[in-house]
Amino acid sequence: MGSIFSPRFAVKLNLWAAFLVLAMLLTVPVRSTVVIALLFLYSVVYWVKNRSAIKLDGYDYIVFACLSGYMISNVPAFIMEDFRFRYFGGPINMVMCIPIYVVAKHSIRTEDVPRFRDYMEWGLIIGSAGALVLAMYQTQWLGMRRADGFLFSINFGYLASALTFLSLTMVRGSKRKGLLLFASLFGAVAVLLTLTRGAIFALPLLFFLSLFMNLKKIGVTKVLALFSVFIIGSGLVYTLSSSVQNRMKYTVEEVIHIVSGDVEDATSSGARLYMWLAAYEAFRERPLIGLTYTEREALNRELYEQGRNIHEVAVSSRGHAHSQYFENLATGGLIGILAVFGYLLLPGIYHIRCYYRDRTNHYSMVAAVFCAGFALYCLTEVALQQEMINAFYAYLNVLLLIFSLRHQQDKESSVREVAYA
Structure with a gap:
């Protein structure tokens, strides 16, 4: 029984969890939250059984604070409303990722990260393709005006956008660049089929952010070429899709009303x-x-x-x-705003800082774009109040943070070896 709670078994379990969370996210009615919940239960027992070997530091407590801030900010309202659990429906999923983080940090080694990348890339490819097939089936076969998968169209749109840019940013350094580019395209089309304005307007912003963060890697010429392709593609989508035209017209009319x-x-x-x-x-x-x-x-x-x-x-x-x-x-007041900074803005700021200190830290770049996406989605929607989105956001942040840390540690180790040589 002890081997089940060994670091090597934990890595195997986390590999499949990472794949399933991405592959199942929008493709099946069984929510990927189930995978995260089971991983949480395993991680709690693992932490207890390996408590003497697991050492926490100040960095870990900062992560704990960020993951628990949302729930803590809702505690006063929870108490004032006679302990009604509805205040914790979304936030508790972030707290569940604390033991997952602890176990991942304890068990995942630098040499494990490439395997995680492989599993995640296949999860993104399958998940994005499945999202597009489902969105096409609903809009083109069933005649629905907006694709919504097994969720609300708004939530489907935000999660499809997240898959889009996870796929796009993972292209760099991948062995399956073509498939990831197609996955990114599939995700973007699925977003358009939801007609979710918040997700659609985030597409160009996150695309340009992704290009900007890779400017030195791919060069100005390629960036301009990709920018041109994006503009032409956007023009074609607008020209060929009456739904997008109507959505844009509706948005312009609303802006005119507000300005007037x-x-x-x-x-x-x-x-x-x-x-x-x-x-x-x-x-x-x-x-x-x-x-x-x-x-x-x-x-x-x-x-x-x-x-x-x-x-x-x-x-x-x-x-x-x-x-x-x-x-x-x-609902949270000043404490709530502090919590928002901790769980929604600080992770992105941290990864941007890491990436610009070391541009080979690819996982910080992926995480920065991922966090920027949710910072945008949350402008016009209470996205992280929804349990599945909350769990997905926290879980991916935990994984990408571990990968980034392992990259930093590996680089520091290499520098020390050179210094002592």
Whole structure:
């Protein structure tokens, strides 16, 4: 029984978990959260059995703080609403990744990382292809206006975008560049078929960020060529797809309404603006910890009666803010904003810093683009309140962080060997 909780078995288990999480993400009705939950249970027992061999340091506690910040920021509201678990539905998935991180850091060696890359690349290829097949089936065969897979179309769009740029950024140094490029293209098309504006608008931004971070590696000429291909491809998509044209037209009309001061006529974007204003009012009511969901619902109705809100916001469940940042501001207050910085912004900042200190640290570049994507998705959606997205985001961050650390340690070891030679 002891061998099951050995570092070598843990690596094998984590290899298959990494593959399955990516391959299953959008392709099957069984959520990849199941894989992460089982890995969590295994990791807890592994940690207990190997507790004498596992040594934690200050760096680990910073990671723990980032992964638990979301849940901690919701504790006051949880207590004030008679211990209702709904405040922990999403955040608890991040906390579950703490033992997964501990076990991964203890068991994964530098020489294991290439194997993880192989498993992850195949997971991305299968997952992206499956997402496209499902999106095509729903929109072209079933006649659905928007692909939604086994989720809501918005969530499907964000996760398809995440697969797109994981595939694209993994191309560098890969043995299967062509397949990953196709996987990236498959993911992007799946995003378009969801008509999710937040994910669609993130596509060019993340594409240009990926090019910029690889500018020295691929050269200015290739960057300009890829930029041109992207512009031409975008033009073709717009020309050939009436759905994309209608979505863009609708967005332009909403912007015109908002600029003209007719916010209520901007049905979708206008409602979001009112939701953000309502979230800010909730923050003003109790700046340190924010309001509970019930209090926010009551506040939204009061704002509507005062003519400072619209009906859609007044009847929204939980006082939904339609933005991760405003959501944590409204329920969480200043503690919530600190938590957002820790779990949503700090990881990306850390990886950008690592990458620009060492441009051979490919995994920090992948993680930086991955984190930037979620920072964008969360502008207009409370994406990390959804359990599967939360678990996927935290789990991938943990894996990419371990790979980045192993790269740094390997390089430092090589430098020491040269110095002593």
